[in-house]
Amino acid sequence: MSLAPKGVTCSGCGFSQQIVRAPVTLRYPLPDGGRATAYRSEGWCPRCESIQDVEELPDVQELQHSIADYERRVQGGRLDRIKDRLGRPPSNERELAHRELARLEDTLRWRRSRQSPPRCLGCGSADWQAVDWVSDEHGGHSNISHTELFRHTCGGRLRRVTEPNLRFHCRPTQIVLTPEGQVLRTEPDDGDDLLGDFGNRMSRGR
Numbered sequence: 001m002s003l004a005p006k007g008v009t010c011s012g013c014g015f016s017q018q019i020v021r022a023p024v025t026l027r028y029p030l031p032d033g034g035r036a037t038a039y040r041s042e043g044w045c046p047r048c049e050s051i052q053d054v055e056e057l058p059d060v061q062e063l064q065h066s067i068a069d070y071e072r073r074v075q076g077g078r079l080d081r082i083k084d085r086l087g088r089p090p091s092n093e094r095e096l097a098h099r100e101l102a103r104l105e106d107t108l109r110w111r112r113s114r115q116s117p118p119r120c121l122g123c124g125s126a127d128w129q130a131v132d133w134v135s136d137e138h139g140g141h142s143n144i145s146h147t148e149l150f151r152h153t154c155g156g157r158l159r160r161v162t163e164p165n166l167r168f169h170c171r172p173t174q175i176v177l178t179p180e181g182q183v184l185r186t187e188p189d190d191g192d193d194l195l196g197d198f199g200n201r202m203s204r205g206r
């Protein structure tokens with residue numbers, strides 16, 4: 001897979017950063033043997049002094065809806081919408097469906113017991129800030145009031161720029177974390193989650 005890097009610049013100082021966002025899945029092995037899964041978001045980490053990937057803790061209600069929806073499909077035999085990463089219906093649909101349901105239930109159990117706020121995946125700090133980007137098109141502000149606006153340490157605002165002429169090859173990666181979000185290791189995604197994108201959409205409610 002090849003991706004164009006995103007650049008970040010600041011309106012107030014010479015800060016710039018180049019970000020290549022390879023596909024990343026966060027995996028949380030649980031003490032009871034379960035395996036929870038989540039995805040990442042991004043934010044400004046003062047400790048890393050850069051834009052970093054951060055944990056995105058899935059919404060409990062969305063997980064509950066996904067599980068209920070999934071149970072209906074499994075029980076109703078409506079498995080035809082389950083596809084593998086290449087868009088083919090897998091041959092062992094039923095087994096995959098049960099595995100995916102188990103993953104969603106593990107994730108819900110983990111999400112309910114999770115104490116820590118989402119952490120920066122670079123340094124583990126929970127003290128990161130969401131960024132409201134200056135839009136390229138309008139250069140203006142969103143409907144967020146000035147007091148809430150994210151400011152770079154210099155007082156400026158951050159803008160994303162695309163650098164379409166550059167491309168990097170990157171492979172899907174998984175980050176293995178403790179249930180409270182301490183990174184244990186980063187490794188190539190083993191592809192064991194055969195439902196791939198379907199699972200993502202289910203658990204993200206998209």
Ligand SMILES: [Zn+2]
Binds near residue numbers: 012014015155
């Ligand atoms: Zn700045």
Ligand SMILES: [Zn+2]
Binds near residue numbers: 047120121122124125
């Ligand atoms: Zn950090």
